[in-house]
Amino acid sequence: MVKIAPSILAANFARLEEEIQSVEAGGADYIHIDVMDGHFVPNITIGPLVVDAVRPITKLPLDVHLMIEKPEAYIDAFVEAGADIISVHVEASPHLHRTIEQIKQKGIKAGVVLNPHTPVETIEGILEEVDLILIMSVNPGFGGQTFIQSSLKKMRTLSQWKKERNLSYEIEVDGGVNEETAKLCKEAGADVLVAGSAIYQQNDRAAAIRAIRG
Numbered sequence: 001m002v003k004i005a006p007s008i009l010a011a012n013f014a015r016l017e018e019e020i021q022s023v024e025a026g027g028a029d030y031i032h033i034d035v036m037d038g039h040f041v042p043n044i045t046i047g048p049l050v051v052d053a054v055r056p057i058t059k060l061p062l063d064v065h066l067m068i069e070k071p072e073a074y075i076d077a078f079v080e081a082g083a084d085i086i087s088v089h090v091e092a093s094p095h096l097h098r099t100i101e102q103i104k105q106k107g108i109k110a111g112v113v114l115n116p117h118t119p120v121e122t123i124e125g126i127l128e129e130v131d132l133i134l135i136m137s138v139n140p141g142f143g144g145q146t147f148i149q150s151s152l153k154k155m156r157t158l159s160q161w162k163k164e165r166n167l168s169y170e171i172e173v174d175g176g177v178n179e180e181t182a183k184l185c186k187e188a189g190a191d192v193l194v195a196g197s198a199i200y201q202q203n204d205r206a207a208a209i210r211a212i213r214g
């Protein structure tokens, strides 16, 4: 069954505890946390302090999506704050192999993220090292954008490589995921669906999660 990772970017930050607990009770599998630095992407969101505050209020794995320059400088802080999965953008990581090793040495899962224009071939050399590959289906920086269809081809390729090469990474998709686009992502081989607006804009979080899971 596909996993659902609600993105708290679309939550009411003044009520973060309730917002997180509502999706946990509604059947979510991960809590997706979008970290933006105002440099790699044109928006600023949250840092390790918020991850640290959120850690004790949920049992779910914290799936931390770093949209920041020099992610290697902040990995230790996010691990200490309680991240379970840390994903870094290939576009922000000239020494991607080293950064992935740095995350794994901390005993947590390591992911790599591809922007919409970045071909999957750029990470072919690191497929065996990563626990998760996150395909951006919008340009990172904001919630509530429209799903970019060309991301489906990347999911299909990653799914095919995974089978052919007997690999174990999870294929995650992020941006514009709703009931309709979720179906396409599942058909293309996605294992984890991130959804912000499609979950947090609904009062009934369990129903929203069920609809996306399909």
Ligand SMILES: O=C(CO)[C@H](O)[C@H](O)COP(=O)(O)O
Binding pocket: 007, 009, 010, 032, 034, 065, 067, 138, 139, 140, 141, 142, 143, 144, 145, 174, 175, 176, 177, 194, 195, 196, 197, 198
């Ligand atoms: O990484 C992100 C944006 O950079 C978010 O996780 C993503 O946009 C989720 O929001 P939505 O489901 O509303 O598109």
Ligand SMILES: [Fe+2]
Binding pocket: 007, 032, 033, 034, 065, 174, 194
């Ligand atoms: Fe994200």
